[in-house]
Structure formats: C-alpha cells, structure tokens
Amino acid sequence: xxxxxxDKDIGTTGHSWDGIEELNNPLPRWxxxxxxxxxxxxxxxxxxxxxxxxxxxxxxxxLGWSTRGAVAEEIAAVDExxxxxxxxxxxxxxxxxxxxxPLHRFAVQAGGSLFANNCAQCHGAGAAGAKGYPxxxxxxxxxxxxxxxxxxxxRHGIRxxxxxxxxxxxxxxxxxxxxxxxxxxxxxHVQSLSSGADPLAGAGGEMFSANCxxxxxxxxxxxxxxGAPNLTDAIWLYGSDTATLTTxxxxxxxxxxxxxxxxxxxxxxxxxxxxxxxxxGGEATTEE
Amino acid sequence: MGHKxxxxxxxxxxxxxxxxxxxxxxxxxxRRVSGYFRRLKWALMLVTLGIYYLxxxxxxxxxxxxxxxxxxxxxxxxxxxxxxxxxxxxxxxFVAGMLVMAGLALFLFTAALGRVWCGYACxxxxxxDLFILVERWIEGDRNARVRLHEAPWSLHKWRLRISKWxxxxxxxxxxxxxxxxxxxxxxxxLRDLASFSxxxxxxxxxxxxxxxxxxFGGFMREQVCIYMCxxxxxxxxxxxxxxxxxxxxxxxxxxxxKGLRRRAxxxxxxxxxxxxxxxxxxxxxxxxxxxxxxxxxAPVLTEHKxxxxxxxxxxxxxxxxxxxxDGQQMACITxxxxxxxxxxxxxxxxxxxxxxxxxxxxxxxxxxxxxxxxSVWRHVLRARNLIYAGLWSGIxxxxxxxxxxxxxxxxxxxxxxxxxxVVLADGTIRNAYDxxxxxxxxxxxxxHVSLDHADLIITVEGSTSDKIAIPADSQGQARVYxxxxxxxxxxxxxxxxxxxxxxxxxxxxxxxxDTNFTGKDDE
Ligand code: SF4
Ligand code: SF4
Numbered sequence: 001x002x003x004x005x006x007d008k009d010i011g012t013t014g015h016s017w018d019g020i021e022e023l024n025n026p027l028p029r030w031x032x033x034x035x036x037x038x039x040x041x042x043x044x045x046x047x048x049x050x051x052x053x054x055x056x057x058x059x060x061x062x063l064g065w066s067t068r069g070a071v072a073e074e075i076a077a078v079d080e081x082x083x084x085x086x087x088x089x090x091x092x093x094x095x096x097x098x099x100x101x102p103l104h105r106f107a108v109q110a111g112g113s114l115f116a117n118n119c120a121q122c123h124g125a126g127a128a129g130a131k132g133y134p135x136x137x138x139x140x141x142x143x144x145x146x147x148x149x150x151x152x153x154x155r156h157g158i159r160x161x162x163x164x165x166x167x168x169x170x171x172x173x174x175x176x177x178x179x180x181x182x183x184x185x186x187x188x189h190v191q192s193l194s195s196g197a198d199p200l201a202g203a204g205g206e207m208f209s210a211n212c213x214x215x216x217x218x219x220x221x222x223x224x225x226x227g228a229p230n231l232t233d234a235i236w237l238y239g240s241d242t243a244t245l246t247t248x249x250x251x252x253x254x255x256x257x258x259x260x261x262x263x264x265x266x267x268x269x270x271x272x273x274x275x276x277x278x279x280x281g282g283e284a285t286t287e288e
Numbered sequence: 289m290g291h292k293x294x295x296x297x298x299x300x301x302x303x304x305x306x307x308x309x310x311x312x313x314x315x316x317x318x319r320r321v322s323g324y325f326r327r328l329k330w331a332l333m334l335v336t337l338g339i340y341y342l343x344x345x346x347x348x349x350x351x352x353x354x355x356x357x358x359x360x361x362x363x364x365x366x367x368x369x370x371x372x373x374x375x376x377x378x379x380x381x382f383v384a385g386m387l388v389m390a391g392l393a394l395f396l397f398t399a400a401l402g403r404v405w406c407g408y409a410c411x412x413x414x415x416x417d418l419f420i421l422v423e424r425w426i427e428g429d430r431n432a433r434v435r436l437h438e439a440p441w442s443l444h445k446w447r448l449r450i451s452k453w454x455x456x457x458x459x460x461x462x463x464x465x466x467x468x469x470x471x472x473x474x475x476x477x478l479r480d481l482a483s484f485s486x487x488x489x490x491x492x493x494x495x496x497x498x499x500x501x502x503x504f505g506g507f508m509r510e511q512v513c514i515y516m517c518x519x520x521x522x523x524x525x526x527x528x529x530x531x532x533x534x535x536x537x538x539x540x541x542x543x544x545x546k547g548l549r550r551r552a553x554x555x556x557x558x559x560x561x562x563x564x565x566x567x568x569x570x571x572x573x574x575x576x577x578x579x580x581x582x583x584x585x586a587p588v589l590t591e592h593k594x595x596x597x598x599x600x601x602x603x604x605x606x607x608x609x610x611x612x613x614d615g616q617q618m619a620c621i622t623x624x625x626x627x628x629x630x631x632x633x634x635x636x637x638x639x640x641x642x643x644x645x646x647x648x649x650x651x652x653x654x655x656x657x658x659x660x661x662x663s664v665w666r667h668v669l670r671a672r673n674l675i676y677a678g679l680w681s682g683i684x685x686x687x688x689x690x691x692x693x694x695x696x697x698x699x700x701x702x703x704x705x706x707x708x709x710v711v712l713a714d715g716t717i718r719n720a721y722d723x724x725x726x727x728x729x730x731x732x733x734x735x736h737v738s739l740d741h742a743d744l745i746i747t748v749e750g751s752t753s754d755k756i757a758i759p760a761d762s763q764g765q766a767r768v769y770x771x772x773x774x775x776x777x778x779x780x781x782x783x784x785x786x787x788x789x790x791x792x793x794x795x796x797x798x799x800x801x802d803t804n805f806t807g808k809d810d811e
Contacts, residue, residue, distance in 0.1 A: 024309075026308065026309050026310050026311040027309065027310050027311070028310065028311060028312075028313060028511060028515055029310040029311060029312045029313070030313065030508075030511065031310070031515065032310050098750060124706070124707075125706055126704070126706030126707050128706065128707035128710070135707075135710065135711075137707070137710040137718075137720075138710050138711060138712050138713065138718075139712050139713050140712070140713045230713065233713035233714065233715075234711050234712070234713060234714065234715035234774070235711060235712075235713055278749055278750060278767075280710065280718065280720065280749065280767075280769060281712075
C-alpha cells in the first residue's frame with residue numbers, strides 16, 4: 001500500500017496510542033473567538049443575574065431579577081389586566097350578567113377558583129355538599145336560588161355573629177317541648193311528606209299544624225324568607241332516616257356559614273354568586 | 289499495528305509545537321462558471337427563493353371569520369393553514385408525519401445522489417450562491433476579487449466593499465422579513481412593521497435573521513458547512529458505493545500535466561500553500577482511504593498522457609475552496625460546479641466531457657479497468673432506494689387518507705364525576721357532562737345535543753334548549769344536563785350506557801360519543 005503524498009504534509013499532535021496517531025488539523029480561529037465570547041457572556045450573566053451560591057442564598061445580580069419577583073410581576077400584570085373586568089362586574093346588575101357573555105365567563109372562571117379556595121372545604125370541590133352542607137348543584141334552595149339571593153347569602157352568610165345582616169333563623173329544639181312518642185309520630189309524619197302525604201292529615205298532621213306550620217307552611221313546602229326547608233321534596237340536608245330526623249327535630253340544627261363579604265371584595269362575591277348560580281340549580285329572577 | 293499504520297501513512301513528523309492550534313479562514317474567490325449544472329442551480333435558486341419570499345403573500349378564501357393567508361402558522365390560535373388544509377393542534381400527527389417524510393426523503397436523496405441537498409437546496413448553499421453572485425456583480429470575477437482583496441484599503445476598495453455589504457444587508461433584511469410573514473397576516477404585519485407598531489418579537493426575529501443571513505452568507509460560507517452543520521457527518525454515513533456523487537476520474541486524468549514551465553510555477557504555488565500548514569477546507573489534504581489507489585505523488589515530467597491539463601479551473605470555481613481531484617472530501621457539498629468548469633475545459637481541449645462527473649464509487653475500478661459501468665438507473669433503482677421511496681410514499685398516502693377521513697364534527701364528552709349524580713327536588717336524577725364540540729367551519733354553527741333515550745330530558749347550562757352555538761373555527765364547551773325522572777330505569781340503576789349525539793343544525797353532520805349514566809343505586 002502506498003501513501004498519499006498529502007498525508008505527510010499533515011503533522012501529528014504528537015499523540016500516539018498503539019501506533020494510532022492523531023493528525024493535527026487545527027480548529028478554525030473563529031471557533032476560539034466563539035468560546036471567548038461565551039466566557040464573556042457567562043461572566044456578564046453572573047454579574048447581572050443571580051448566580052454564585054453563598055452561605056444563605058445566592059448573589060442577587062445587579063439587575064435584581066428573581067423568580068419570585070417575576071411571578072409577582074406576572075400576578076400584578078394579570079390583576080392590572082383584569083381590573084377593568086372587576087370594576088365592570090362590581091357595577092353590573094347581576095340579573096343581566098348572563099347576557100354579557102365575556103363578563104359572565106370571567107365571573108364564572110374567577111368564581112370557580114374562589115370557590116375552590118374558600119367554599120370547597122364545606123360544600124366540596126364539586127359543590128355537591130355533604131351532610132349538613134347544602135348541595136349547590138340541585139334545584140332546592142333554603143334561602144332562594146335567584147342570583148341576587150345567592151349573592152346575599154354569600155355576602156352576609158348564615159347564622160354567623162360577624163355580620164348583623166347575616167341570614168338568621170332558628171328552629172326550636174322540640175326535644176324540650178314534645179315527649180318522645182310525640183317526636184316519633186312527627187318523624188314518621190315528616191318522612192311521609194316526601195311521598196305526597198297530606199301534611200295536615202292524621203295525628204302527625206295535628207302535631208305538624210300545631211308546631212311546624214309557622215315556619216314550614218301548611219303545605220310543608222317551607223319558607224325561603226326564614227330558611228325553612230321544603231319537607232315535601234326528595235332533598236334532605238341532614239338525612240331522612242328515622243334516627244337523623246329524630247335528632248333534627250329534638251335538638252334542632254344550626255348550620256352556620258361565614259359572611260364572605262367581610263373577607264372577599266364585592267367583585268369576588270359577585271363572581272362566586274355567578275359561579276354557584278350556573279351549577280345547575282340557579283333560578284331565574286322573578287319580579288317581586 | 290504500529291508498523292501497519294506506518295506502512296499506511298508513512299512516517300509522520302510531529303507538528304512544530306510553536307505552530308498555532310488554530311487556523312484563520314482563508315478567503316475563497318469562486319470563479320464564474322457556466323454549464324448544465326450552473327443553469328440547473330440558477331433555476332433551483334429562482335424556484336426556492338421564489339417560494340420562500342412569495343408564499344406568505346398567497347391568499348386563500350376560507351370564510352369571513354378566518355384568515356385568508358394560504359400558508360399560515362398561527363401560533364397564537366394554534367392553527368396551521370396550508371391552502372385548503374387546516375390543521376388543529378390535536379392533529380399534530382400530520383406535522384409529525386411530514387417530518388418523518390422529510391427525513392425519509394433525505395435518506396432517499398442521499399442514498400441515491402449523495403449530498404444533493406447540500407449542493408442544490410440547502411438555504412446555506414442557495415443564499416451563499418446569491419451572495420457570491422452579488423459579490424461578483426459588484427467586485428468583479430475571481431481575479432478582480434483576489435486583486436481587490438490584496439490591495440490596500442482605498443476609497444475605491446471601501447466603495448466596493450460597502451456597496452456589497454449594503455446589498456447583502458438588504459437581502460438579509462428581506463430574508464428575515466419574509467420569515468415573520470409566515471406567522472401572521474402578511475399585509476397587516478407589513479403595514480405594522482412600516483409604521484413601527486408591530487410586536488417587538490417581529491423586529492427581533494427580523495434582526496436576528498438579517499444578521500445570520502448576512503454573516504453566514506457573506507463571511508462564514510463554507511465554514512458553516514464544514515464546522516457548524518451536522519449534515520456532512522450524517523450524510524457521509526448514509527452514502528454507499530452505489531451512490532452517485534461528484535468525483536474525478538483520476539484513471540483518466542492522471543498523470544496530469546501542462547507545459548513544463550507552467551507546471552513548475554503551479555507546483556511552486558502548491559508548495560507554498562502546503563507549507564502554510566494543514567487545514568480542512570481550502571486545499572484540504574485528503575483523508576486517505578485504505579483500499580483506494582492513491583494518486584501518483586508527483587506528476588510524471590516526461591510523459592503527458594492524462595486528460596487533466598492541471599488548469600485548476602475546478603479548484604477556482606469551487607465555493608468550498610477544495611480540489612476534487614484529491615478525492616472524496618467532507619468539505620465537498622457536491623454543488624457540481626467543478627463538473628461544469630471541467631466540461632468547459634474538456635470541450636476546448638477536444639476531450640470527451642466528464643473528467644469530473646457524477647460517478648458511483650463502485651464503478652470507479654470497473655471504469656479504470658476499461659469495463660462498462662452500471663447504468664445510472666441501476667444505481668438509482670436499487671433496493672435500498674426503493675425501500676426508502678416505498679416508505680416515503682406509504683406515509684404520504686396514509687396522511688392524505690387521514691386528511692380526507694377527518695370528521696367534520698368532533699366531540700368529546702367528559703362525564704362529571706364529582707358528584708356522579710345529583711338528586712333534584714322532585715327526585716329526578718341528574719348527570720352532568722362537559723361536552724366539547726369542534727366547529728371546523730368558517731362560520732358560527734349551532735349544534736343540537738341529543739340522546740337516543742326518549743324519556744330523558746337534556747338541557748344545556750345557560751340556555752333553555754338543547755343547542756350549543758360554537759363560533760367559527762373553534763372548540764366550544766358546554767355543560768350538558770341529562771335528567772332521568774324519579775323511578776325511571778336509568779334513575780334506579782347504578783350505571784347505564786348512554787350515547788350522546790351532536791348534530792350540526794345546518795349541515796346535518798353528526799357525531800356520537802358513548803358514555804354512561806349513573807343512577808341512584810341506594811334504592
Ligand atoms: S469539489 Fe466540486 S462539487 Fe465539491 S464543492 Fe467544490 S465545486 Fe462543488
Ligand atoms: S478543470 Fe478539469 S482539466 Fe482543469 S484542472 Fe480541473 S480536472 Fe483538470
């Protein structure tokens with residue numbers, strides 16, 4: 001085998017392993033300048049931005065940039081961007097909100113995250129409620145399901161001591177008024193109401209009309225002004241089994257909800273009302 | 289091993305340790321050339337640059353609420369428009385398929401024709417070609433440019449240099465400018481750019497692409513191909529002995545020769561280049577390939593039998609500054625200009641053309657022995673290429689089928705599972721579903737939601753009907769309630785199958801999704 005004349009022209013780097021020698025093909029000079037450029041860039045970068053680890057934290061860089069600051073800036077920018085919508089939401093008539101498509105969408109989205117932060121603890125992430133905490137997805141409302149009524153409930157809460165305007169009602173603890181057999185009769189009577197029994201018929205009916213109609217009405221359909229539940233429907237806040245109903249009637253229930261108007265601003269309360277109102281049970285506003 | 293290497297490569301000398309480890313770029317002054325491949329390359333340049341610069345300005349009517357740009361990559365709205373085709377993000381497999389096809393096409397072309405992409409279609413090659421054209425137009429052909437390069441700086445030199453750079457910058461600007469038009473409505477953006485009200489990212493993109501075009505096409509040129517681009521390495525691995533590539537018929541050309549005096553001068557010049565030290569790129573020494581007959585180390589002085597007259601035309605036209613007669617080299621982009629240059633010379637000397645030509649390496653020994661080489665078609669239509677072509681067209685056909693089989697109405701249904709069902713005041717059991725419908729048309733469409741159970745009541749949140757209105761070319765979501773009356777079959781069974789339908793009110797096109805209904809199972 002012969003040798004190409006050119007090969008001899010290439011020197012070697014002097015490195016040789018098992019007779020394999022490394023040809024000296026020099027790197028282009030601009031490559032070197034690129035490397036120097038990168039070094040300069042790196043040095044400048046470490047001066048401008050947080051870089052060197054110190055005992056507690058890192059050098060902060062002369063630009064004062066930080067990831068926390070960047071997040072705070074982004075949040076501020078979003079707040080700024082939303083301020084117009086918030087102001088509009090505060091000023092708008094809730095009854096016509098749904099007609100304003102972009103504003104309604106904003107309110108529902110905002111309400112959704114507010115709900116997850118503030119309401120889901122009691123009413124559940126899916127708003128299905130729990131025993132003693134109303135299910136907000138159904139079409140049964142203790143204090144009314146029109147959007148303004150929902151907003152009032154959220155704003156002032158129920159039976160709390162912080163807000164004088166909180167919705168308030170209290171059922172007597174009939175355990176102190178009626179005898180145990182009377183309560184048993186009443187429990188059986190109330191249980192029969194869901195299947196369409198006449199609220200005023202029979203012995204139970206007599207007791208019902210003597211003790212309950214003031215709040216729950218002669219038709220047992222409740223009274224939203226007093227937060228008195230409808231006893232003829234399929235929905236039971238605490239349950240309809242005998243033991244639960246016996247406890248409910250003897251001891252009375254006293255569910256409390258905070259006044260969110262004291263913690264959230266008006267736009268947030270309205271956003272929550274819009275969100276809750278579109279969960280499936282919201283009622284159309286009727287003229288008073 | 290040691291003695292074998294020495295046998296192969298001779299005894300090397302170690303490079304002088306004081307010699308720099310880095311080499312400055314040697315400027316290259318490609319000479320003008322004309323011929324078949326040059327004409328082909330002009331035509332291809334016209335086509336590729338034409339496509340690049342003009343495509344964003346083509347219009348395509350799609351409907352009042354849709355962009356009318358024929359080719360548009362709408363990143364903000366996550367749509368890709370290509371004439372009548374619109375691709376949504378969930379149809380990204382089209383893009384993936386096209387990328388796979390592009391890869392296979394590269395395999396195919398490289399296996400068949402070597403670095404044909406590099407030589408003819410690569411933007412680096414096309415723009416460099418254009419920049420060299422401008423250079424020649426302003427500063428003159430090779431000899432004038434060499435003189436200008438060596439001349440001291442004068443008003444004349446400055447004037448020529450600056451006018452060249454200005455034209456390059458304008459080309460760079462147009463190149464960067466054309467790029468951004470692909471991403472938004474071109475006429476609007478042009479107006480915004482001119483009135484300085486376009487988004488900063490547009491100006492930044494233009495600035496960066498102007499700078500890269502200017503530097504890569506004007507100053508880096510072959511350095512990009514040799515040191516920055518991965519293709520030369522990859523493509524070298526994809527070629528085989530049947531690949532047609534630009535090569536020198538050394539068995540025909542050697543021993544090269546010219547008049548004795550001229551050769552002595554040429555050798556002196558050669559020696560000075562060699563003495564300047566080794567480098568890849570301009571006048572690169574070839575990497576020896578074992579098994580390949582080496583070239584005679586020195587021209588035979590007395591006899592002159594080869595066709596090569598050692599006029600260096602092939603070297604002078606080469607945009608990479610290499611000598612194809614040294615054999616296959618990594619720096620060669622197979623632009624074929626040396627073929628044209630040599631053909632010209634062969635015509636003058638009255639020899640047959642093709643001293644430098646597209647040749648398959650497997651043919652070289654046959655031709656050298658005086659046998660007939662394989663025909664071009666037998667090289668191109670070999671199994672490997674046919675498999676690549678088959679795969680390529682298979683994917684292409686599949687994509688076209690997928691394109692026409694795409695449904696016009698698409699729906700997804702997500703049953704709400706928290707809670708699984710809601711009991712209404714009258715005992716009705718309600719299930720809720722998040723229904724997403726895609727309206728692929730250019731106008732707002734009304735969709736009806738329906739079920740195949742007659743006794744169920746269906747309502748859409750926020751409306752009193754079963755209709756969902758979805759704006760043009762978008763996806764809409766609606767909460768759909770399905771109510772089963774108390775005591776009905778669905779209300780009293782834990783889980784029942786349910787099929788939800790959406791129907792386009794206008795076209796009647798429908799889509800269905802199977803889901804299920806959760807009843808009250810505690811009774
Ligand atoms: S050697 Fe020939 S084909 Fe290769 S880059 Fe140079 S001119 Fe083009
Ligand atoms: S152009 Fe042809 S004849 Fe001239 S030096 Fe190159 S190979 Fe030889």
